[in-house]
Amino acid sequence: MKGYLESIRDTAKRHDVQFMDVRLFEEDSTTVTVQDRKADKVSQGKSSSVGLRVLMDGAWGFASTDVVDSQALDQCLQAALEMAKASAVRVAHPGVVAEIQPTVDVVRIEVDKDPRSVSLAEKVKRVLDYEKAGLDCAQDKLCNTIVGYRDSWTRETICNTAGTLIEQETIRTTVQTAMTAVEGPVRQMAHERFSEQVGFELLDRISSKDFTEKAAKTAVSLLSARRAPSGQFPVVLHPSITGLLVHEALGHNAEADHVFNGSSIIEGKIGEQIASEHVTIMDDATIPRLNGSYRYDSEGIPSQKRIIIEKGVLKGYMHSLETAARFGVEPNGSARAMNGHCPPIVRMSNTFIAPGELGFEEMLRDIDEGVLMEGGHWGYVFCERGQFTCHAGEGWMIKNGQLGEHLRDVSFSGMTLEALMNIDAVSRDLEFLLPGMCGKSGQGMHINAGGPYVRVKEVVVGGQE
Numbered sequence: 001m002k003g004y005l006e007s008i009r010d011t012a013k014r015h016d017v018q019f020m021d022v023r024l025f026e027e028d029s030t031t032v033t034v035q036d037r038k039a040d041k042v043s044q045g046k047s048s049s050v051g052l053r054v055l056m057d058g059a060w061g062f063a064s065t066d067v068v069d070s071q072a073l074d075q076c077l078q079a080a081l082e083m084a085k086a087s088a089v090r091v092a093h094p095g096v097v098a099e100i101q102p103t104v105d106v107v108r109i110e111v112d113k114d115p116r117s118v119s120l121a122e123k124v125k126r127v128l129d130y131e132k133a134g135l136d137c138a139q140d141k142l143c144n145t146i147v148g149y150r151d152s153w154t155r156e157t158i159c160n161t162a163g164t165l166i167e168q169e170t171i172r173t174t175v176q177t178a179m180t181a182v183e184g185p186v187r188q189m190a191h192e193r194f195s196e197q198v199g200f201e202l203l204d205r206i207s208s209k210d211f212t213e214k215a216a217k218t219a220v221s222l223l224s225a226r227r228a229p230s231g232q233f234p235v236v237l238h239p240s241i242t243g244l245l246v247h248e249a250l251g252h253n254a255e256a257d258h259v260f261n262g263s264s265i266i267e268g269k270i271g272e273q274i275a276s277e278h279v280t281i282m283d284d285a286t287i288p289r290l291n292g293s294y295r296y297d298s299e300g301i302p303s304q305k306r307i308i309i310e311k312g313v314l315k316g317y318m319h320s321l322e323t324a325a326r327f328g329v330e331p332n333g334s335a336r337a338m339n340g341h342c343p344p345i346v347r348m349s350n351t352f353i354a355p356g357e358l359g360f361e362e363m364l365r366d367i368d369e370g371v372l373m374e375g376g377h378w379g380y381v382f383c384e385r386g387q388f389t390c391h392a393g394e395g396w397m398i399k400n401g402q403l404g405e406h407l408r409d410v411s412f413s414g415m416t417l418e419a420l421m422n423i424d425a426v427s428r429d430l431e432f433l434l435p436g437m438c439g440k441s442g443q444g445m446h447i448n449a450g451g452p453y454v455r456v457k458e459v460v461v462g463g464q465e
Helices: 002-013 070-090 120-138 201-205 212-223 239-254 256-260 321-327 360-365 416-421
Strands: 019-035 038-056 059-065 104-107 142-160 165-183 186-196 231-237 281-284 305-310 350-353 369-382 387-399 402-415 423-426 436-440 443-451 454-462
Touching (some): 002 019, 002 070, 002 165, 019 120, 038 070, 038 120, 059 070, 120 142, 142 212, 165 212, 186 212, 212 402, 231 239, 239 305, 239 350, 239 369, 239 416, 256 321, 369 402, 387 416, 416 423
Parallel strands (some): 104 165, 231 369, 350 443
Antiparallel strands (some): 019 038, 019 142, 165 186, 231 454, 281 305, 281 350, 402 454, 423 454, 436 443
């Protein structure tokens, strides 16, 4: 396979391209979904795709194929060249790439139990066992149960005209559940998800008590929880909500393509204080086994720990080869592609607020009336407006420094920079609790997010009371 990529790279050089890269993406995966005691969806598949980019006369061309042979790659190259030539006269901002040193490497993954060695029957059985454990502990309160499993082996081979030739493997295993409880007119759902770059041993480590039983009990407990209040309150964010906030509110704004396109609220603010001194935010793709980690990005740049904000001061953005050249900085390994049919774009990896020095109880002590939020479900952000919303699975009222009533259906929203400036305390904890997929420009990419407990002096809480 490498020979095909090197051959088409050499052909591209003869066309005097400014830059060219070609990526082969291979995947072998299994998916099992159990719903309401039945194996609802079971699938296994293998796929291969190749994506080829050229930069010529300041214009990009991109083409892809499912066929991996010399003829298909030659057709891709010709299509990409024609696209670049046709676009060159209409390009408002000529394409550029940063200068890089070539890298040649092979990355192999070792796991305790390769999912490809485990039978499909065993995978289905384990998922059914998880579901049964959740049903048993909730008795007749559950009206819908979903338990999902997915494993994947991938290999990405990257070859470019700078001389880079990298082959890297990944093995990832995921289990997730959604449990829905009902009582009269009240219906509540709870989620749990685990996803790591490990093998089938993940299922040996994750007990039903910490997975489906926990989700089932949470869903049932929310039936009797009070509806959340509305108004402005001091809030304490559980690490799962901290991760949701940092990913949605700040992370996308720090992707350099958004900055260059004028759709980020932190454009032109490098070196400025944009958050409180308690806030240090990083995106780190080097942490072993985390869902968003990798050795090299899809442009062959080594992964890094990227400091975005340090003690409130904006230090930098996440970059691709192109955005690094535009901003006059070194590439920092932040460009990834979902598969061979997609070009690399700037993406987050594992994004988090760095821990502080306080204990959880110390953070509650000074709050007369506030809200603790836990269980990050979803969020969204309007990058251009600097406006965000985060929804929590559950919460608790805080009264006189103590946890009080259990809450359901609680969310909070605000302006990103105002919220970051209002953070006045950070705990010493550090947890990554949001392994999942992030969508951008039609591509889904593996990420994680987290942090410590974070206290925000005041934010708008949305509820039903």
